[in-house]
Amino acid sequence: MxxxxxxxxxxxxxxxxxxxxxxxxxxxxxxxxxxxxxxxxxxxxxxxxxxxxxxxxxxxxxxxxxxxxxxxxxxxxxxxxxxxxxxxxxxxxxxxxxxLDMVRELACARNGPEEVYILQESQQDLQAALELLNNRERNLIGLKFWAGLNNRQIAQMTGLSESNVGVILYRSIRRLQLALKKEEACENE
The missing domain is CATH 1.10.1740.10 (RNA polymerase sigma factor, region 2, helix turn helix motif)
Structure with a gap:
């Protein structure tokens, strides 16, 4: 990094x-x-x-x-x-x-139909789990993992304390993990 x-x-x-x-x-x-x-x-x-x-x-x-x-x-x-x-x-x-962008991206995918379906399903599961979080939690996860910011930088940007950022991220990730496990369990039934 x-x-x-x-x-x-x-x-x-x-x-x-x-x-x-x-x-x-x-x-x-x-x-x-x-x-x-x-x-x-x-x-x-x-x-x-x-x-x-x-x-x-x-x-x-x-x-x-x-x-x-x-x-x-x-x-x-x-x-x-x-x-x-x-x-x-x-x-x-x-x-x-x-x-139509999403349709075009699927049509242009280099993977076969099965891989595209599995990837799309995984992305939908993750998106559904992210939707369970509130806007602030989704934003903090985006800043941390996609933007690569550390907790101090996120705290400066959002006005939260650094420890509060860490707690919110921890709880949000835990909720995502539980939601994804629950979704996986439902699919396996």
Whole structure:
């Protein structure tokens, strides 16, 4: 796993306000983690692409508003990501659209029909288990496991204490494990 911050990050951030090359290094370093976090919260890959683009666009536009003395760049970046995803999800609650992306992804899968079905079933089980969690719990799991943030960074971003983040994550993971075991037991009957 990558180190917690980019080498010479603060210098690059200062330079990025005037030099696109410096921002490109920041973008390259953080892209995968941001995309994974977005993808963990959004089912459609095309929408994850769009939201990730919006996140980096907003970061670039507001880069002069970042102050390292207030917290790490990573925390600031994922706060922006969290806000954009939250806005998107709020809007989606108002609309119920059938995604053709999911159909296209299944049709283009390189695996055979049986593997696709098993993978899809596993993903549906995980998604169903995640739906048992509240929004805050799902968000913390996304930040921890898909974005790769540590508990301290999540605490800074969410306003929770570091120990509270740890407790919520532990309980959420435990609930997921129990839900998945219960689902597996029901399938085996």
């Amino acid at each position: 990558k180190s917690s911050s980019l080498k010479n990050e603060n210098q690059l951030l200062l330079q990025a306000t005037i030099d696109p090359e410096a921002f490109a290094k920041i973008y390259d370093y953080y892209f995968t983690r941001v995309y994974n976090y977005v993808r963990s919260r959004v089912n459609r890959s095309s929408m994850a692409d769009d939201l990730t683009s919006q996140i980096f666009e907003r970061v670039l536009f507001k880069l002069d508003k970042f102050h390292p003395e207030r917290g790490s760049f990573r925390t600031w970046l994922f706060t922006i990501a969290h806000n954009i995803i939250t806005d998107y999800l709020r809007n989606q609650e108002k609309q119920h659209i059938v995604s």
